Each structure stands twice: as structure tokens, then as C-alpha cells.
Amino acid sequence: MPDTVQFPMRFGSSSGQPVTRRDGIAKVTGTATFAADNAPANLLHAVYVSAAIARGTVTSMDVEAAKAHPGVVEVYTPDNVPPLPGDASSKPFMFAFRFEPLQDNSVRYANQPIALVLAETLEAATEGARLLAPKYAAETPRIGLDGNAPFEIEGGGFGLPGTTVHGDVEAGHAAAEASVDLTYETPEQYHNAMEMHAVVAEWDGDHVVLDVPSQALVMSCAAYGYYLGIPAENVTIRCPYLGGGFGSKAALNGPTVLAIHAARLIGRPVKLMLKRDQMFGPVFHRGATRQRVRIGVDGDARMTVLDHESLAVTSSFDDFIESAANASQGIYSAGALRSAHKGVRADVGTPGPMRAPGEASGSAALESAMDEMAEKAGIDPLEFRLRNYAETEPGSGKPYSSKALRECYAQGAERFGWSRRPLAPRQMTDENGMLVGWGMGTALFAAPMFAAKARAVIRPDGTGLVETAAADMGQGAWTVLAQIAADSLGLPLDMVEFRSGASTLPDAGVAGGSGHTATAGGALHAAGQDVVARLAEMATADPDSPLHGAGNATIVARDGRFWVEGDDSRSDGFADILARNGGAEIEGTGGANRPQEAGAAHAMYAHGAVFAEVKVDPDLFQTRVTRLVGAFAAGRIINPKLAESQLMGGMIWGLSFALHEEAKYDMRTGRVVNGDLAGYHVPVNADVKGLEVITVHEDDPYVNPLGIKGVGEIGITGTVGAIANAIWHATGTRIRRFPVRIEDLLAGSR
Amino acid sequence: MKRFDYSRPASVAEALAAWQPGSAWLGGGTNLVDLMKTGAVMPDRLIDLAGIPGLEDIEVSDDGSARIGALVRNSDLAHDPAFAAAFPMVAEAILAGASGQLRNAATVGGNLMQRTRCAYFTDPSSACNKRVPGSGCAAVGGVNGTHAVLGWSDSCIATNPSDFAVPLAALGAVVSVEGSDGRREIPFSEFHRLPGKTPEIDTALDPGELIVGLRLPAGAAAFRGHSRYLKLRDRTSYAFALVSAAAALRMEGDTIAEARLALGAVAAKPWRAAEAEALLAGQSPSPELFTRAAEAATGGATPSGDNDHKIELARRIAARALTLAAAGTPARMPALPASVHGDNAHA
Incomplete structure (x- = not known):
């Protein structure tokens, strides 16, 4: 494509419109097919046995009983399963986590797969698994933050945050006229997407087709290929929809690989879907943290130091440390900044990325500590944050690519009515005598971008086709990416066919890090621009075109035609151009990535401010969040309806973090005792009231060509602290352990 | 799950005749089927009561009493205008329980028969005297922040999870049961049992006895x-x-x-x-x-x-x-959902 050919992106035709989710009807009517909905001929059902101990060995299993059960076809145990071609204990690529392909009899966490049963029916496989009745030699498990000695982290790699220091931390402490030194705890949390992990694997020679939920379709092909000992191109992943991912479907997990392995061994298609309780172990979670936050301020309540240390649980055999202390980087101006991490090994499944990994836990502690510091300094919590507003990125000194946080604070506070907040706690009650409290927190999330490719075609009939292997896990990729593509092609949305959700399409990168719209959208935009430019060249070079001889730069694409800008009498339709020039479709390609120099020049984050109102029963301490207002600045909003839904979802997750979510471990056995959706609480509809999202206008010329930042995770940050702070404001009781429970508030009041 | 036989009798008499040791009555199945899936309960035979006529009536009498068939769905009882007006706290309790979908499936008799939600009872790999007599109680010394504070024993510290049963106990309900020896009535205070040394026995029902209904005595509506x-x-x-x-x-x-x-x-x-x-x-x-x-x-x-x-x-x-x-009972009843936050919590 010649350098001179550039079409300005037109927004307002599709992008920027609150288009309703295009796959919504398919989903609510049950016609959208998720992985486990597939049932190829000759299918076998797989059920695996979960270890009932957290540490030790399996001493026996009744394989004969299982095999004798009608319908059971095969039972795989360490005694008879051939090894995976690729080493499951190695770390061959960035998102590799170690897992257990039944390599031996050891158990290193509860719910680890220890045997796999294949049967003609799900019921037979389930009963076969039960009949195995494993016996164990159990050792005392090491569970929780105090179950083992902490270890130092050599920082740097994925999941291994180290220590980051800016400025003289000791001098910052010494200079403080007032300070707080506080410790907060967050529990082990489990993603529990509505759709449990599942796979349908069908082999043909050394090729395999996988129906499997994946947040990174093309990248995962190479990863599966590694373990299965086949080239990446022999793996096809089909994943039109995910029933939620939240990070747990970004990496491969052991049970899924094991089922694919079994399909190859048995020579028939195999389906595995985890049971809900099996979600608590081999498929990642958010590790528990204990965080110490020390803040010092001078006489004007300006921070002399922000010093954040975190201890996080990881497994005994792999590393994923919740990077909680890094939440204190990039957010507030302080004389000195330190984020430090340590790990502690426990007999649990390896943690992994869970929506806002690090940021969620870290923000919960940081925003609580900010509130406590403001209280001690005697100033309003919002004023305290404004007084420590970072005009440039703390530490690096880099300018922000854009930062409308001040506007977020102002608009959120205005909508919430923050100015009427009394400074002291326990000042407000409602008509039923409930204690009312208001709290706030700052939201922050990095705006990354990954590499992606896309292909765009204009067909002879003038319609468009665009392709990229994106992942829609409910966030709306089917809709938002199609909107971007339609604009890039100068076509109305209903004239563009968008193909996605299959690994055979161009790589759209990972749907993670809140970067998918920017990344996949950027590639689609580039591909659309490419094909439109080619078509425009064809038109202007065509003597029969009304546009013949018009310079490309003065031509715009709109509604399937090219127009000479400012002259509505000269236009040419896409289909007409192709018809006069051989009648074949025309193709373009494009890619997206962020040049290194762009990241070096600017700090790139989405920002927000969350305000919470809670009501707390003064005697019984039942706590309900009655209002949440979040104002977010996240660059260009492609689809306001879906973006607000995403932000709401994040805020509800924050509510869940603050009041509900916690995997409860029996310390004697290392087992989660509330491993189902009746016991592992998340908010129900009736818990979510008065939820309001404001998207604050923000133009960002640096973050990427489309000016898009992400909205997928930022809603959690800020919200957890805002709710905890509101509870303190209502009750005068500060709870530094999440979730905040009735019994904690009762104890705190006595 | 373990294979089981299934039958669907057309009358109480047929149901009673179908019962043999190892059988379980199936009402709405909202608790029993879950327990069968985990393997906590493994009946050989399910006797599905859904086809039995005559157990779905709700009668509220002028003397302040009521009769409720065992197969009345929880939702139907809570939303029966005459019943909810006479026994508002019962309606309030039902609607405080479970979720809309579960209440639509769950029956009155089944609600009284639901098992404890103690996680160690539900999990077949944990010691539990209620599930396997003599195996011990893993809840003692385990995760037990929600366990019993009254009437517990060293052999079991589980609680009864029902909301519905609480106002029934307060109002002195009577459980009507039928077995091979005929009908009898069990006062509510005697229906559920404290664990003692036999926590495996939840209720006063004899093996093979079936709940056919509930009765609230005369005067119960006076409250x-x-x-x-x-x-x-x-x-x-x-x-x-x-x-x-x-x-x-x-x-x-x-x-x-x-x-x-x-x-x-x-x-x-x-x-x-x-x-x-x-x-x-x-x-x-x-x-x-x-x-x-x-x-x-x-x-x-x-x-x-x-x-x-x-x-x-x-x-x-x-x-x-x-x-x-x-x-005073709020004018608009049932006040939904039951909440310590007062009458307008459902607004």
C-alpha cells in the first residue's frame, strides 16, 4: 500500500454506537454452541477422579470395579497411560503452567486429576470414576499464608513480580509527619465462569480438532501442539463462544490436555467437562495475599512515601505470584515508591491470572490504606487523592498518553453527591435505622496492546468479509470488533460478515489484559484500510470511474461507495468498481502492535473513580451495597452499551471481592469446603442496586491508532476499597480482611 | 452416579407398597438429586411422588387452621393468597429460602426432609456420622463457622437448613404421615431430631413412612x-x-x-x-x-x-x-424478601 494513501477513520457510523450484542439472541435462545455442546459421532465421555487429599500419594484404586461397570471403555491411571509427548513439568513458553498428565502417584493439591475414565455415557463415566475409590497415604498439607516459610522472588518473569523502587524509601518514611502501617488480607478466590472448562477432541491421524473455550486461539494451538507432539498447524481450535473466561481460559490446563491425550490413545472423540467442584484446583485461581501498606505524609497531606509489600500464595510446584503490590505503581504521586513481593508455597493448585490479576487484590489494600491515611490526616478521602494526583507517571516521570482521572473524580463525585459526605464515621442513618456510609477509591488499569493480524475482503457484490481469530467470552467481541471492521471498510454493519472464533483465521492475540478490542480491533482496522485503499486505487486508475484521476487523499469511503470529499456528484460503488475490473473480490491484510518506542514515550493507563454507599444493620451487621457510581476514562469507547456493561460487571466483581468471595480451606486436609456455587458466594441480582457507570470522554492520540484503552478489568479496581471504606464510614469499624463478613463487624463492634 | 431403579406410583397406597429398604421418596428432587450426584446419598430406588393425586391442596379454615398437601410446591404455598394472609411469616420464610427456580420445584414434604448443608456431610470422602454412622465428625475442628450452637453433640454439629420449618415450629404444626401401619400425626417439635449418638436419623419418620401433609392447628392464624x-x-x-x-x-x-x-x-x-x-x-x-x-x-x-x-x-x-x-405484620405481605433491613428492602 503506498504511503500516501491514508483514509481517516470515520467514527459515528458504527463505532461509538450502542449496538446491541449481536450474539445475544443466539445465546438466550440456546442456539449458540459452547464447547461441550458438540457431540461428534462415536463420542466417548471422560470423567476424571479428583484427589481427595492435598499432599501425599495414591496407594490404590479399584480399576477392576470401574472397568466392570457397564459402559466403561477405558480407565487411565499412572499405571497404564503412556506419557505425553511434551513434558508437562517443563515451562516451554510464557503461559505454560505445570500440570499432571497422570505421570505418577503423587498428589500435590486437592482436586488434582488422578485417573481418567472413558465411557459410552456421561453417567457410566461418572459411576466408573466413583468406583475407583482411591486410597491414599496423606501427608500434612501446607495451606494458607502461614503454612510454609516465605520465599524471596527473583523478579522478572510472567507471574513473578519482584521489587520495584523509585526514590529513597527510607528518607520518605523519615520525612513523614504522619503515617499509617497497615496489613490487609485477601483470600483464595476461584474464577467460576458459568461455563466450566470443557473440551471435545477429535483426532484424524496426527491432526486434532478441539472444541475448547480459549481466550487465545492461535497461541494455544502451538501450546497444545507442544504437549501432544504435533506441529501447531495440526491443531484446530473452534471457539465461537466462551461462557466466561476471566483469565482461567487464557492458558492451557491439565485436565483438558489429558482428555485430548486420551482421545488419541483410545482412537475415538472424547468430551470432558469439569464438574463445578473440579473448578477448585487444577484450573487456576487468585492466590491469597497478605499486604502491608505504609504511607507517610507531610504537613500538607502530600505523600512522602508509598511502601507496599505483598506476600502471596503459590503452589508447591509452580510460580504465579499475585502482583498485588504493583497496584501502588503508576497511581499516586509520592516522594518514594516501593512495591515488593514475596511468595509462600502451599499444597494448592497453581494460581493464575484472574480478572485484574494483582491489581484487584492490590487495589483493595491500597485504596483502604489511602482511606485510613486520609482519616488520620483529617481530610476528605477524595481531597487526599487529589492532593497526591500524579501529573506524570510516578517513578518513571513519563507523561501519560492521556489521563482524565480528574474528570472522573469530578463527574463521579457530582453524580454521587460526595460533597455532602460527613468526614467522621457513623454520622448517617436511613429511615429504617440502618447505618449509612460512603466511601471511594481510585481505579487504574494498564492499557496494553498485543500483536494481532486480520484479513479483509470486499466481495464482488460490494459486501465485506473480515476475519480474525478473536475470542468472545461474553464481553462483546462479536459486536465491537464488527463495528470497528465496518467503519474501516466504509460499510454499514449489516453488510459486513465477521468471521471469528476459530484458530484457522488470522491470529487476534490473547483476549486478556483488557487489550483485546485495541489489539484485534486495531488489526481489523488496518486490514480494512488496506483493502479499501487497494479498491480506491483501482477506482481512480479506472477511466470509466467517476473518480478517475481524483487523488486518493480526497476520497472517502462511505456506505459502500467512494466519494470525492465535498463533491456529492462524484461517487462510485464498491461493487461497480469490482465489476468493471475483472469481477473478482479484492483482499487486504493488516496487523496491530504497539511500537516499543510508543510505550517508552508514554505511560498508558485507563483511569476511574468509584463511589460506594453501603447500609449496615447496626445490630446484625448485614451489609448491603445500595449505590455504586463509577466514572471511567478509557480512551475511545467503541460501543457505549457494551463498555458500560463490562464496567458494571467489573464493579459487581469488586462488590463480590469486598463482601462475598472466599474459598474456605479445611486446614487439616487442604480441601476447599465450599466448592460449589451455593457455598462460594458471588452477588445475586438482588445484591446489585443503584449501579451507575459514567464514561468520561478521553481522546488518546498515543495509545494506538484507534485511541482505545480497555474496560474489561478496571471496574474491579477501586470498587473493593470504596466498599470497605464505606463500611468503615457507616460503622466506624475497619475490617482489613476480605471479604468483610458479618462476624467480623460484630467482633469489631464489641 | 450409582444406578438406581425408578418408579412412579399413582397413589399413596402404591407408593407405600413400592417401598423397600434402600428406597428414597422423590419430591422436587432439589436436594436429593444433588446429594446423589456427589455420592453422599445412594438410594437403590427412587419412588417419584409427582404422579400421586390429592396431595396438592391448600385449605385454610375459618378456625385459623390449615391443611397443606405434601406435594404442594413451595412457591405455590407462599403465593396462595388465603394462606399468606393467615400465616404471613410462613410465606415470608418460604420466600427467604433458596431461589425462585428451586422454590418452584421443591415440595412442602421435601422441604421438611432436606438434609443438612454441612459440607462434610455432602462430601463422601469426609468423615461424617450422619452419612456413615461411626465414621466420625470432620466438622468438629474443621470449617464450622455456620454450625450448631444449640442441641449439638460430639457426634454431629450440623444444622437443619430449612427456613420454612422455623415458623412451622413456632406455630406448632403437625406432620401427617402414612405408612404400612396406617396414618399418624407427628407434632412438629418431635419431627426433627437432635443428633445425640444417632445423628444418622434426621426425623421421627419410620422407614417406609411418607409425609402426606402438614396441618396448622386451630388458632394458628390468630398470630x-x-x-x-x-x-x-x-x-x-x-x-x-x-x-x-x-x-x-x-x-x-x-x-x-x-x-x-x-x-x-x-x-x-x-x-x-x-x-x-x-x-x-x-x-x-x-x-x-x-x-x-x-x-x-x-x-x-x-x-x-x-x-x-x-x-x-x-x-x-x-x-x-x-x-x-x-x-405489626406489614400491610403488604408477604414482605419480600425477608430481610433484617426492614419492610422496604425489596423495593
């Missing part, structure tokens, strides 16, 4: 003007009670002529507080009175683990329920 069910929980729906209370007062002028009080989620059975009721009778409502009654209601309570907070919370919710009952 309609002053009765409430309150439930404390960390989320607004689909959560079992941390503690709950059903309080009902029959007022004569400013005097409590008769009081009923039962606590939920504190014991293996709904905990009728007779001592507190006696203390309230003949008195005028006051905060001090209700505090004393609440203390009497929790008399003898002791923590069975990390749950001493439940004793104080049970006391407080009993006092609150009495206070709200004294203030």
Missing part, C-alpha cells in the same frame, strides 16, 4: 397480625441463614396474650423457644422484654467450633424479630 420471619445472611438470596428467627405474637390490646418464637440455623432442628414464649406471655412489648426473651431463647447455647458469633447473632435476631412482630 397473623403480629408475625415475622427474619433471616440473616451475607447475600440477599440463594444463601442459607447464618441465623434466623420466626416471631409471632397474639396481642390483646397492648398485652402479649400469647407468644411464639423459634430460631433457625442454630441446631439440627428448628429451635422452639418455649421458655422465651412463657416469659413474653402477659407482658407489654418493650425492648427490655424482648432482650430478656432473646436471652432465654439462646439459653444453654455453646459454640461447637469457630461459631460463637452465632450465639450473639441469634440473640439479636430473635429480639429484632420480636420487635418487628410487635410493630
Whole structure:
């Protein structure tokens, strides 16, 4: 494509419109097919046995009983399963986590797969698994933050945050006229997407087709290929929809690989879907943290130091440390900044990325500590944050690519009515005598971008086709990416066919890090621009075109035609151009990535401010969040309806973090005792009231060509602290352990 | 799950004839099927009661009594206008339980027969005297912040999870059962059992006996003007009670002529507080009175683990329920969902 050919992106035709989710009807009517909905001929059902101990060995299993059960076809145990071609204990690529392909009899966490049963029916496989009745030699498990000695982290790699220091931390402490030194705890949390992990694997020679939920379709092909000992191109992943991912479907997990392995061994298609309780172990979670936050301020309540240390649980055999202390980087101006991490090994499944990994836990502690510091300094919590507003990125000194946080604070506070907040706690009650409290927190999330490719075609009939292997896990990729593509092609949305959700399409990168719209959208935009430019060249070079001889730069694409800008009498339709020039479709390609120099020049984050109102029963301490207002600045909003839904979802997750979510471990056995959706609480509809999202206008010329930042995770940050702070404001009781429970508030009041 | 036989009798007589050791009655299946999936319960035979006619009636009589068929769905009972008007706290309790979908499936008889939600009972790999007599109690010394504070024994510290059963206990309901020896009635106070040394026996039902209905005695509706069910929980729906209370007062002028009080989620059975009721009778409502009654209601309570907070919370919710009952049943009943946050919590 010649350098001179550039079409300005037109927004307002599709992008920027609150288009309703295009796959919504398919989903609510049950016609959208998720992985486990597939049932190829000759299918076998797989059920695996979960270890009932957290540490030790399996001493026996009744394989004969299982095999004798009608319908059971095969039972795989360490005694008879051939090894995976690729080493499951190695770390061959960035998102590799170690897992257990039944390599031996050891158990290193509860719910680890220890045997796999294949049967003609799900019921037979389930009963076969039960009949195995494993016996164990159990050792005392090491569970929780105090179950083992902490270890130092050599920082740097994925999941291994180290220590980051800016400025003289000791001098910052010494200079403080007032300070707080506080410790907060967050529990082990489990993603529990509505759709449990599942796979349908069908082999043909050394090729395999996988129906499997994946947040990174093309990248995962190479990863599966590694373990299965086949080239990446022999793996096809089909994943039109995910029933939620939240990070747990970004990496491969052991049970899924094991089922694919079994399909190859048995020579028939195999389906595995985890049971809900099996979600608590081999498929990642958010590790528990204990965080110490020390803040010092001078006489004007300006921070002399922000010093954040975190201890996080990881497994005994792999590393994923919740990077909680890094939440204190990039957010507030302080004389000195330190984020430090340590790990502690426990007999649990390896943690992994869970929506806002690090940021969620870290923000919960940081925003609580900010509130406590403001209280001690005697100033309003919002004023305290404004007084420590970072005009440039703390530490690096880099300018922000854009930062409308001040506007977020102002608009959120205005909508919430923050100015009427009394400074002291326990000042407000409602008509039923409930204690009312208001709290706030700052939201922050990095705006990354990954590499992606896309292909765009204009067909002879003038319609468009665009392709990229994106992942829609409910966030709306089917809709938002199609909107971007339609604009890039100068076509109305209903004239563009968008193909996605299959690994055979161009790589759209990972749907993670809140970067998918920017990344996949950027590639689609580039591909659309490419094909439109080619078509425009064809038109202007065509003597029969009304546009013949018009310079490309003065031509715009709109509604399937090219127009000479400012002259509505000269236009040419896409289909007409192709018809006069051989009648074949025309193709373009494009890619997206962020040049290194762009990241070096600017700090790139989405920002927000969350305000919470809670009501707390003064005697019984039942706590309900009655209002949440979040104002977010996240660059260009492609689809306001879906973006607000995403932000709401994040805020509800924050509510869940603050009041509900916690995997409860029996310390004697290392087992989660509330491993189902009746016991592992998340908010129900009736818990979510008065939820309001404001998207604050923000133009960002640096973050990427489309000016898009992400909205997928930022809603959690800020919200957890805002709710905890509101509870303190209502009750005068500060709870530094999440979730905040009735019994904690009762104890705190006595 | 384990293979099982299934039959669908057309009458109570056929159902009783179909029963043999190892059978289980199937009502709505909302609890039993879950337990079969985990393997906590493994019946050889399910006898599905859904096809039996005549067990789905709700009759409210002028004398303040009521008869409820065992197969009446929880939702249908709560939303029956005559029933909800006469026994508002029962409706309130039903609607405080489970979720809409579960209440639509669950039956009245099944609600009374639901098992404890103690995680160690549900999990076949844990020791549990209720599931496997003599195997021990993993809840003792385990995760037990929600376990019993009244009536527990060293062999079992589980609680009864039902909301519905709490106001039934307060109102002195009677359970009608039928077995091969004919019909009999079991007073509610005797229906659910404390664990003692035999926690595997939840109820007074003999093997093969079937609940055919429930009866609220004459005069039970006399509490309609002053009765409430309150439930404390960390989320607004689909959560079992941390503690709950059903309080009902029959007022004569400013005097409590008769009081009923039962606590939920504190014991293996709904905990009728007779001592507190006696203390309230003949008195005028006051905060001090209700505090004393609440203390009497929790008399003898002791923590069975990390749950001493439940004793104080049970006391407080009993006092609150009495206070709200004294203030009068809200005009719009059932007040949904039951909540300590007052009458407009469902707005």
C-alpha cells in the first residue's frame, strides 16, 4: 500500500454506537454452541477422579470395579497411560503452567486429576470414576499464608513480580509527619465462569480438532501442539463462544490436555467437562495475599512515601505470584515508591491470572490504606487523592498518553453527591435505622496492546468479509470488533460478515489484559484500510470511474461507495468498481502492535473513580451495597452499551471481592469446603442496586491508532476499597480482611 | 452416579407398597438429586411422588387452621393468597429460602426432609456420622463457622437448613404421615431430631413412612397480625441463614396474650423457644422484654467450633424479630424478601 494513501477513520457510523450484542439472541435462545455442546459421532465421555487429599500419594484404586461397570471403555491411571509427548513439568513458553498428565502417584493439591475414565455415557463415566475409590497415604498439607516459610522472588518473569523502587524509601518514611502501617488480607478466590472448562477432541491421524473455550486461539494451538507432539498447524481450535473466561481460559490446563491425550490413545472423540467442584484446583485461581501498606505524609497531606509489600500464595510446584503490590505503581504521586513481593508455597493448585490479576487484590489494600491515611490526616478521602494526583507517571516521570482521572473524580463525585459526605464515621442513618456510609477509591488499569493480524475482503457484490481469530467470552467481541471492521471498510454493519472464533483465521492475540478490542480491533482496522485503499486505487486508475484521476487523499469511503470529499456528484460503488475490473473480490491484510518506542514515550493507563454507599444493620451487621457510581476514562469507547456493561460487571466483581468471595480451606486436609456455587458466594441480582457507570470522554492520540484503552478489568479496581471504606464510614469499624463478613463487624463492634 | 431403579406410583397406597429398604421418596428432587450426584446419598430406588393425586391442596379454615398437601410446591404455598394472609411469616420464610427456580420445584414434604448443608456431610470422602454412622465428625475442628450452637453433640454439629420449618415450629404444626401401619400425626417439635449418638436419623419418620401433609392447628392464624420471619445472611438470596428467627405474637390490646418464637440455623432442628414464649406471655412489648426473651431463647447455647458469633447473632435476631412482630405484620405481605433491613428492602 503506498504511503500516501491514508483514509481517516470515520467514527459515528458504527463505532461509538450502542449496538446491541449481536450474539445475544443466539445465546438466550440456546442456539449458540459452547464447547461441550458438540457431540461428534462415536463420542466417548471422560470423567476424571479428583484427589481427595492435598499432599501425599495414591496407594490404590479399584480399576477392576470401574472397568466392570457397564459402559466403561477405558480407565487411565499412572499405571497404564503412556506419557505425553511434551513434558508437562517443563515451562516451554510464557503461559505454560505445570500440570499432571497422570505421570505418577503423587498428589500435590486437592482436586488434582488422578485417573481418567472413558465411557459410552456421561453417567457410566461418572459411576466408573466413583468406583475407583482411591486410597491414599496423606501427608500434612501446607495451606494458607502461614503454612510454609516465605520465599524471596527473583523478579522478572510472567507471574513473578519482584521489587520495584523509585526514590529513597527510607528518607520518605523519615520525612513523614504522619503515617499509617497497615496489613490487609485477601483470600483464595476461584474464577467460576458459568461455563466450566470443557473440551471435545477429535483426532484424524496426527491432526486434532478441539472444541475448547480459549481466550487465545492461535497461541494455544502451538501450546497444545507442544504437549501432544504435533506441529501447531495440526491443531484446530473452534471457539465461537466462551461462557466466561476471566483469565482461567487464557492458558492451557491439565485436565483438558489429558482428555485430548486420551482421545488419541483410545482412537475415538472424547468430551470432558469439569464438574463445578473440579473448578477448585487444577484450573487456576487468585492466590491469597497478605499486604502491608505504609504511607507517610507531610504537613500538607502530600505523600512522602508509598511502601507496599505483598506476600502471596503459590503452589508447591509452580510460580504465579499475585502482583498485588504493583497496584501502588503508576497511581499516586509520592516522594518514594516501593512495591515488593514475596511468595509462600502451599499444597494448592497453581494460581493464575484472574480478572485484574494483582491489581484487584492490590487495589483493595491500597485504596483502604489511602482511606485510613486520609482519616488520620483529617481530610476528605477524595481531597487526599487529589492532593497526591500524579501529573506524570510516578517513578518513571513519563507523561501519560492521556489521563482524565480528574474528570472522573469530578463527574463521579457530582453524580454521587460526595460533597455532602460527613468526614467522621457513623454520622448517617436511613429511615429504617440502618447505618449509612460512603466511601471511594481510585481505579487504574494498564492499557496494553498485543500483536494481532486480520484479513479483509470486499466481495464482488460490494459486501465485506473480515476475519480474525478473536475470542468472545461474553464481553462483546462479536459486536465491537464488527463495528470497528465496518467503519474501516466504509460499510454499514449489516453488510459486513465477521468471521471469528476459530484458530484457522488470522491470529487476534490473547483476549486478556483488557487489550483485546485495541489489539484485534486495531488489526481489523488496518486490514480494512488496506483493502479499501487497494479498491480506491483501482477506482481512480479506472477511466470509466467517476473518480478517475481524483487523488486518493480526497476520497472517502462511505456506505459502500467512494466519494470525492465535498463533491456529492462524484461517487462510485464498491461493487461497480469490482465489476468493471475483472469481477473478482479484492483482499487486504493488516496487523496491530504497539511500537516499543510508543510505550517508552508514554505511560498508558485507563483511569476511574468509584463511589460506594453501603447500609449496615447496626445490630446484625448485614451489609448491603445500595449505590455504586463509577466514572471511567478509557480512551475511545467503541460501543457505549457494551463498555458500560463490562464496567458494571467489573464493579459487581469488586462488590463480590469486598463482601462475598472466599474459598474456605479445611486446614487439616487442604480441601476447599465450599466448592460449589451455593457455598462460594458471588452477588445475586438482588445484591446489585443503584449501579451507575459514567464514561468520561478521553481522546488518546498515543495509545494506538484507534485511541482505545480497555474496560474489561478496571471496574474491579477501586470498587473493593470504596466498599470497605464505606463500611468503615457507616460503622466506624475497619475490617482489613476480605471479604468483610458479618462476624467480623460484630467482633469489631464489641 | 450409582444406578438406581425408578418408579412412579399413582397413589399413596402404591407408593407405600413400592417401598423397600434402600428406597428414597422423590419430591422436587432439589436436594436429593444433588446429594446423589456427589455420592453422599445412594438410594437403590427412587419412588417419584409427582404422579400421586390429592396431595396438592391448600385449605385454610375459618378456625385459623390449615391443611397443606405434601406435594404442594413451595412457591405455590407462599403465593396462595388465603394462606399468606393467615400465616404471613410462613410465606415470608418460604420466600427467604433458596431461589425462585428451586422454590418452584421443591415440595412442602421435601422441604421438611432436606438434609443438612454441612459440607462434610455432602462430601463422601469426609468423615461424617450422619452419612456413615461411626465414621466420625470432620466438622468438629474443621470449617464450622455456620454450625450448631444449640442441641449439638460430639457426634454431629450440623444444622437443619430449612427456613420454612422455623415458623412451622413456632406455630406448632403437625406432620401427617402414612405408612404400612396406617396414618399418624407427628407434632412438629418431635419431627426433627437432635443428633445425640444417632445423628444418622434426621426425623421421627419410620422407614417406609411418607409425609402426606402438614396441618396448622386451630388458632394458628390468630398470630397473623403480629408475625415475622427474619433471616440473616451475607447475600440477599440463594444463601442459607447464618441465623434466623420466626416471631409471632397474639396481642390483646397492648398485652402479649400469647407468644411464639423459634430460631433457625442454630441446631439440627428448628429451635422452639418455649421458655422465651412463657416469659413474653402477659407482658407489654418493650425492648427490655424482648432482650430478656432473646436471652432465654439462646439459653444453654455453646459454640461447637469457630461459631460463637452465632450465639450473639441469634440473640439479636430473635429480639429484632420480636420487635418487628410487635410493630405489626406489614400491610403488604408477604414482605419480600425477608430481610433484617426492614419492610422496604425489596423495593
